[in-house]
Structures are given as C-alpha cells and as structure tokens.
Amino acid sequence: MASALRCRWSTDLRIAVVGAGIIGACTALALARRGHAVRLIERGQPMRETSSASSKLLHGGLRYLETGHFGLVRKSLLARRAWLEQAPHLCRPLELIIPVYRGQGRPKWILGAGVRLYDWLASGSGFPESRWIPASELKSIRPDLKQEGLLGAYAYHDAQMDDLALGEWVVRQATELGVELETGREIHRLEELDEFDRIVNACGPWAMNLRSQQSGTPAYRLDWVRGSHLIIDRLCPAALFLQVPDEKRIFFVLPYQEKTLVGTTEIRQGFPDNSVVSGEEVDYLLRAINAYISPGVTRAGLVGSFSGVRPLIKSNQNPSAASREWAFERVGKVAHIYGGKWTTAQIQAEESVKWIIQ
Ligand SMILES: Cc1cc2nc3c(=O)[nH]c(=O)nc-3n(C[C@H](O)[C@H](O)[C@H](O)COP(=O)(O)OP(=O)(O)OC[C@H]3O[C@@H](n4cnc5c(N)ncnc54)[C@H](O)[C@@H]3O)c2cc1C
Incomplete structure (x- = not known):
C-alpha cells in the first residue's frame, strides 16, 4: 500500500x-x-x-474535417496558437490558398463550408477568418496558377514552423x-x-x-506511412492547398527557405525505417503540381527532397483517412x-x- x-x-x-x-x-x-x-x-x-521531416505546418488539418475528426481539429487549432505564443521567432501565421476550378476537384460550396467550419472551430484562437479571393485578384497573388476554369480561391490561415x-x-x-x-x-x-x-x-x-x-x-x-517532400528552386509567392488530380488527396505547395516545398505522399510500408524518396514519388508530386502551375517544374528544377515515416495508429484501408x-x-x-x-x-x-x- x-x-x-x-x-x-x-x-x-x-x-x-x-x-x-x-x-x-x-x-x-x-x-x-x-x-x-x-x-x-x-x-x-x-x-x-x-520530427524534422514534416510539412512544417502547425495546423488543425482542414482535410480531417471530411473524416469527422472535429475533436482533433479543435485541439490542434488551439495548440498551434500556443506554439505561436511561446516561440514566435520559430513559427508564423501562414495564409493558404485553395484555388477553385469549374468542374474540377471538390465543389466550391463544399470548400466554402469547410473553411467556415474551420473558422468556427478556431474561434478564440486569434487567427484571421477565411475569405474568398476573386480570380482577378488571385492573378496578382499567384500569377503562375493555370487560368482555364479558375473561379477564384478560398484563403484560410494556419501556421508554419521551422520544425x-x-x-x-x-x-x-x-x-x-x-x-x-x-x-x-x-x-x-x-x-x-x-x-x-x-x-x-x-x-x-x-x-x-x-x-x-x-x-x-x-x-x-502502428501503421507506417512514408511521406515525401520535394524542394523546388523557386520562390513561393503564396502557399497553396491543392487536390491531387483524379484523387481526393490533398497536397501542399509551401514557402520554404526562399524556395518552394511540395508534399506530401502517403506510401504504406511494412517497416519503421525511413527510406529515400522514390522516383515514383518524385514523378507523382511533379505531376500534381504541374496540373496547377505554369511554367511547370521539371526534375532539373529540384534542389532537394526528404521523407519521414508517420507512426499512425487505428489503421484503415486508406492512410489519408x-x-x-x-x-x-x-x-x-x-x-x-x-x-x-x-x-x-x-x-x-x-x-x-x-x-x-x-
Ligand atoms: C511526411 C510527414 C509530414 C508531416 N507533417 C506534419 C505537419 O505538417 N504538422 C504536424 O503537426 N505533424 C506532421 N507530421 C507528423 C509529425 O511529424 C510526427 O507525428 C512527429 O514528428 C512524430 O514525432 P516522434 O517524436 O513520435 O517521432 P521521431 O521524431 O521519429 O522521434 C523518435 C526518436 O526516437 C529515437 N529512437 C528510436 N528508437 C530508439 C532507441 N531504441 N533508443 C534511442 N532512441 C531511439 C529516434 O532516433 C527518433 O529521434 C508529419 C509526418 C510526416 C512523416
């Protein structure tokens, strides 16, 4: 006793x-x-x-709303605020843009409802609310975005860190x-x-x-899911939240050390050790970003890459979910x-x- x-x-x-x-x-x-x-x-x-192979986002995870993880999103939204208060020299608020195209990807009303729900879950955390950016304004923010069918974009806030x-x-x-x-x-x-x-x-x-x-x-x-990122030798004028063409998956295009970071992939593997970014992953990410920006990126434009293994629990058939x-x-x-x-x-x-x- x-x-x-x-x-x-x-x-x-x-x-x-x-x-x-x-x-x-x-x-x-x-x-x-x-x-x-x-x-x-x-x-x-x-x-x-x-911990140093992440997407460098302190975020609630807008995409987790679709899978109903509201509790986790709310917790994460408050947690990102705490990091910004404790170490403002190592993280900063970041506006992310979700371009909306006619007849492509998630419909405008779903994206609008998503960012508004995100605003609501973030209430009290001091971040600016989401906004709609008309196509004419978007052109000056990201002139490299493909114009055909572009209706405009939703913009919302998260935070970025030096992990x-x-x-x-x-x-x-x-x-x-x-x-x-x-x-x-x-x-x-x-x-x-x-x-x-x-x-x-x-x-x-x-x-x-x-x-x-x-x-x-x-x-x-544990479910081991590798995620890879590419570093492109280009300035990133605004962060993008994009849907991989013909998939539901989301990927990010982010400013990173005066360059652009693109990621990530989700490759389920049977072991915890990190391995190199595969050629298939490079092609996959280049195809994804080149579906949205022009001029496109080639392998010659890459200056680095890295990957890490997510230690996920509660495994599902689909690692994104x-x-x-x-x-x-x-x-x-x-x-x-x-x-x-x-x-x-x-x-x-x-x-x-x-x-x-x-
Ligand atoms: C591609 C990718 C992108 C991500 N992006 C984000 C993001 O943007 N935002 C976010 O919030 N989260 C993100 N995550 C999730 C987040 O990065 C991880 O959940 C987190 O870093 C895991 O931290 P950890 O301490 O558990 O693991 P690790 O950082 O891997 O730490 C475990 C440590 O244990 C040590 N170790 C292992 N075995 C032993 C041993 N036997 N003896 C001594 N030491 C040992 C290892 O060397 C290692 O340093 C991402 C993850 C990945 C893979």
Whole structure:
C-alpha cells in the first residue's frame, strides 16, 4: 500500500524517456515541470528523424474535417496558437490558398463550408477568418496558377514552423529545467534501464521495437506511412492547398527557405525505417503540381527532397483517412506512446503524464 501511494503521488521519480523527437522532448519537459528527475535518451541527435521531416505546418488539418475528426481539429487549432505564443521567432501565421476550378476537384460550396467550419472551430484562437479571393485578384497573388476554369480561391490561415529549430528549442527548455540529455545511445533492451522508476517509450515509428520485448499483445498497432517532400528552386509567392488530380488527396505547395516545398505522399510500408524518396514519388508530386502551375517544374528544377515515416495508429484501408490521434499503453513500469502530430505534441505530453506516473 505504501509503495502504491508513493507511485501515485510521488514527484521525485527517476524517469527515462527514450526518443528525442518532438513527442519525447515535450514529454520530458512536462515531467520535469512536475519535479521528476528525467533523462532523455536518443540514439542519434534530437529531432533528426520524423520530427524534422514534416510539412512544417502547425495546423488543425482542414482535410480531417471530411473524416469527422472535429475533436482533433479543435485541439490542434488551439495548440498551434500556443506554439505561436511561446516561440514566435520559430513559427508564423501562414495564409493558404485553395484555388477553385469549374468542374474540377471538390465543389466550391463544399470548400466554402469547410473553411467556415474551420473558422468556427478556431474561434478564440486569434487567427484571421477565411475569405474568398476573386480570380482577378488571385492573378496578382499567384500569377503562375493555370487560368482555364479558375473561379477564384478560398484563403484560410494556419501556421508554419521551422520544425528542427522549434524542436531543438523544446529540448533546450527541457535541459534548462534539469532534464539530462543523453545522445548517441540506442536502447536495445528495456533491462538497460532497470535503474529507473519509469520508462517512457517515445520512439515514434520505432515504438514497437521496445513494446515487443514485453509480454502480451500490444493494445495498438502502428501503421507506417512514408511521406515525401520535394524542394523546388523557386520562390513561393503564396502557399497553396491543392487536390491531387483524379484523387481526393490533398497536397501542399509551401514557402520554404526562399524556395518552394511540395508534399506530401502517403506510401504504406511494412517497416519503421525511413527510406529515400522514390522516383515514383518524385514523378507523382511533379505531376500534381504541374496540373496547377505554369511554367511547370521539371526534375532539373529540384534542389532537394526528404521523407519521414508517420507512426499512425487505428489503421484503415486508406492512410489519408487514418486518424493522427495518439494513444498510450502502460505495461509494468513502461509507458508506451503511440502516434500523434507535431502540432499537438504538447497536449499529448500533458495527457501522457498521468499514464506515466500512475
Ligand atoms: C511526411 C510527414 C509530414 C508531416 N507533417 C506534419 C505537419 O505538417 N504538422 C504536424 O503537426 N505533424 C506532421 N507530421 C507528423 C509529425 O511529424 C510526427 O507525428 C512527429 O514528428 C512524430 O514525432 P516522434 O517524436 O513520435 O517521432 P521521431 O521524431 O521519429 O522521434 C523518435 C526518436 O526516437 C529515437 N529512437 C528510436 N528508437 C530508439 C532507441 N531504441 N533508443 C534511442 N532512441 C531511439 C529516434 O532516433 C527518433 O529521434 C508529419 C509526418 C510526416 C512523416
């Protein structure tokens, strides 16, 4: 009884957090704020895996409205505000434009209803409301948009971050609060961490490697979905939210370091490791962007590419429809964290604390 009470209420536990992506870093910070002695253990350097291969958006996820994830969208919309308040030097509001073409893609009324619902879910977060841009005005904003059938565009706001720098900023907040950061150490066996009262598995796509060392069927399964981006050697005068021709999928065209970032793909794979951007993905993204802009982009216009693997839970047949929500599982003194999004990492970390401490 005495030890159960100690576990439930103690604020001086020794806790190892394995994995210094954004989820591990935010979790370490949340635990340190409660007075625990935390060590954040990373096999490489912090933020060098999935957390710096994102689309760099702090967003509610307009497209998740179609799949009815209103709770997640609302949480994310408030979370993006929190990032902007805490680290305004590393993120900024971003207007995204959704061009509307006659007889092509989602109809105007659906897009209009979507952005208005997004405004409503974002109420109180201080972002400007969506607006309609007539075709004549759009021409001066994005002169390279194909004109045939162009009716105009909806514009709405989200935020854009420097994911690597913002993640490193979180790690600095944590170490300044006393979190010990140990880099270059890969945990192969949970027994290596016997000295700790609690172990947090924040290994992102690799979470199953530690979970599989414990008995019992895992409560969740991860679905590994690679996403790739291309960097085009062109200025991006305005961010675009576009529908892949002949598909329902959305992709983004975003300003990025004085260039243009285009992404992403969704390639389901049977393993967590990140692999290179495939030739098919390059062709797919070039075809998608060239359906909208002129002059088009060729391979010669590319100056880089990167990819990351989404650790998705609640798998579905269609990865685009899969939820980006998160889940926790506690097995003995190990708390496993599955899934999540960059935008909501701080909320997820706060929710994880009770699973870890109890
Ligand atoms: C293509 C793509 C685009 C995305 N775009 C967005 C976006 O725009 N906005 C958004 O909110 N979210 C986005 N996401 C989601 C978001 O990036 C991820 O959900 C998030 O970064 C996952 O963070 P993580 O900490 O769980 O994983 P990671 O960042 O992968 O961190 C896990 C860490 O654990 C370490 N590790 C693994 N095993 C061990 C071990 N045994 N010992 C020690 N260390 C270990 C790894 O080295 C790694 O550093 C995107 C994801 C992808 C793939």
